């Protein structure tokens with residue numbers, strides 16, 4: 001009897017361990033280690049949740065087309081642009097899609113990073129929001145109010161540009177530096193009066209009782225996306241970069257003409273309501289093209305502002321960190 | 329007999345069940361209202377939805393893969409080093425204090441170094457888990473071997489056992505209870521290290537699922553991840569406990585006699 | 589001819605002399621009991637013969653061969669049984685050597701000590717007396733010429749102890765094995781041994797013989813009682 005239960009226990013634990021190993025092996029198959037093919041050259045692209053690269057990855061066309069050219073594309077998701085530029089500099093990834101501020105900060109800190117491509121304009125979705133109930137309707141009424149922003153991100157550049165335009169100084173308002181999540185929480189709990197945000201947070205707040213007091217258009221701020229690479233990689237892989245831009249821009253055209261599919265995809269990926277995504281993508285145009293002079297001027301403006309504000313220690317020359325390519 | 333099996337089998341489950349029922353009631357009847365406390369049924373729904381999308385299986389299995397690999401590599405190395413330290417004086421003198429020194433470094437402090445050397449791919453995560461499993465296995469193996477009853481070793485000597493017999497009959501089985509305790513402990517640190525590794529930079533795994541959810545204030549998924557971790561932790565603990573019962577049968581034989 | 593011969597053996601632990609210039613001879617088939625005060629060096633003497641300790645000076649010979657490492661022709665039984673708790677009774681006898689021959693021998697010895705039914709039990713489920721029986725069987729496994737018993741019965745209750753004494757006497761006389769028994773209990777010594785040596789003042793103070801060991805008549809019993817008295821007074825005597 002006792003012997004019997006001992007035997008049963010042995011068998012049961014044995015099967016449990018076998019099941020454990022099977023599941024772990026199934027997991028192995030799903031990792032990059034498990035399904036990378038050897039003949040192809042692997043290129044790693046870093047991205048952030050819900051961005052253009054996530055759309056490309058979900059669509060799958062980019063991966064297929066580059067595979068035909070002998071490349072195995074691996075997408076790596078990051079939680080911040082700073083983490084991406086760090087990974088670029090250390091060579092753990094080959095390309096990265098970021099917003100406009102991370103490369104400025106990285107270059108100022110001495111990282112050898114090169115701009116490869118620029119994305120479409122997002123000026124409608126980046127701005128400052130207040131609660132409708134607050135009674136604030138004009139930027140000038142922000143005097144003395146608490147504004148949540150996140151240091152050395154698009155929101156810092158935007159709020160500085162905005163205050164300058166309206167003749168306010170940073171001491172006329174109370175700027176509160178918070179991580180993006182913490183800023184949303186602080187704002188929704190009424191701990192701050194205004195918040196600087198970008199889509200989809202902007203859209204989400206607008207649909208739940210907030211007004212967009214001013215957006216990027218008011219200060220000529222386009223808040224573009226960029227494709228970056230490490231300088232050495234960029235120098236040695238010009239043709240690959242061209243291919244990447246070409247296929248990405250094809251994916252962006254697809255995105256612009258398939259809004260309903262996109263809404264479903266992004267709301268699932270981001271865990272955000274469909275109505276929010278709908279607002280977001282209706283007011284922006286997806287695009288990728290080789291770096292343009294205009295985009296570089298915009299980035300230089302960010303660098304200059306950050307340098308003056310003491311956010312970065314050096315004022316970098318963005319011009320000398322660009323690879324101008326021509327894509328047919 | 330039936331009363332005692334009731335006590336053994338059901339009593340440990342009573343409190344969790346009561347808590348969950350109370351939680352469900354509290355949310356449903358609106359005693360507590362908070363965006364940070366979804367009802368248990370909502371969490372279950374999230375699990376079902378994620379399962380249908382295939383996200384849940386994928387992330388759990390990937391996490392399990394990383395954990396298992398890290399445990400086997402780190403635990404195995406810890407075991408071998410502990411074995412060498414425990415049996416060879418020369419090795420102990422050369423390596424033990426160094427290993428003990430490395431042990432005191434907090435795991436989190438090693439993240440930047442691991443990322444720098446191994447990048448952000450699977451090897452980095454596995455290495456991180458391995459480091460966390462190495463030390464408990466090392467300490468317990470080493471300690472298990474050095475704390476074997478010297479009387480038994482003397483008996484082995486006077487009965488002229490050869491080195492292999494000495495190891496197989498006395499040293500290893502004598503150290504086994506402590507080694508298995510090390511296994512149980514390492515399984516605990518394995519999950520902790522995995523969460524950290526997966527929150528640093530990952531695009532899959534339970535830790536990633538959880539941080540990603542935090543970014544979008546998706547509280548239900550966060551709860552789901554916590555529950556999955558609790559389940560996996562309990563599962564590995566259960567296996568470790570049963571391995572102890574299986575391999576240390578001799579300890580139970582005395583206990584069962586005194587209990588009955 | 590003497591089986592074991594000690595000549596001028598001394599042993600120190602640090603500054604403390606435990607045995608000084610001890611010489612003795614033990615013949616084949618003898619059953620010697622060593623009695624004396626606690627800390628007198630009885631265990632030390634036994635450990636010297638078994639090869640677990642080395643003498644500082646003098647020679648220890650068995651069959652004219654100097655004992656330099658572990659004595660492979662002698663087996664020790666300790667006060668605590670020192671069975672391996674993680675192995676079953678029969679495994680404790682085999683030490684991992686599972687040849688058919690050894691299994692047969694192990695079973696025969698277990699049968700001899702009356703524990704064949706317990707061969708697959710773990711030591712923890714046996715009583716103290718049963719465990720010492722296993723230890724006895726284990727000591728006999730290598731069929732040694734000499735059996736060294738270091739108070740193996742010290743921890744047993746009076747009844748079990750008596751049974752074990754009888755068992756050891758029986759086994760030893762059947763195999764004609766030479767036995768050295770260390771004991772505190774003079775009565776036990778008189779019951780079991782045919783020579784009783786008193787250890788005192790770092791040496792052997794007195795050698796008593798016990799010719800009536802197997803004789804149960806009232807007269808013999810009286811002689812044995814007198815022997816107990818002599819031994820006790822010799823141990824306690826303060827000169």
Ligand SMILES: Nc1ncnc2c1ncn2[C@@H]1O[C@H](COP(=O)(O)OP(=O)(O)OP(=O)(O)O)[C@@H](O)[C@H]1O
Pocket residue numbers: 601602606624625626627628629630631632633
């Ligand atoms: N390994 C050792 N190191 C130091 N001293 C020792 C050691 N072993 C024994 N001794 C000392 O040697 C003396 C004799 O010890 P031994 O064990 O031979 O006595 P014993 O006659 O067997 O006593 P008991 O009847 O209490 O077992 C004691 O005083 C003891 O303290």
Ligand SMILES: [Mg+2]
Pocket residue numbers: 630631632738
């Ligand atoms: Mg002693």
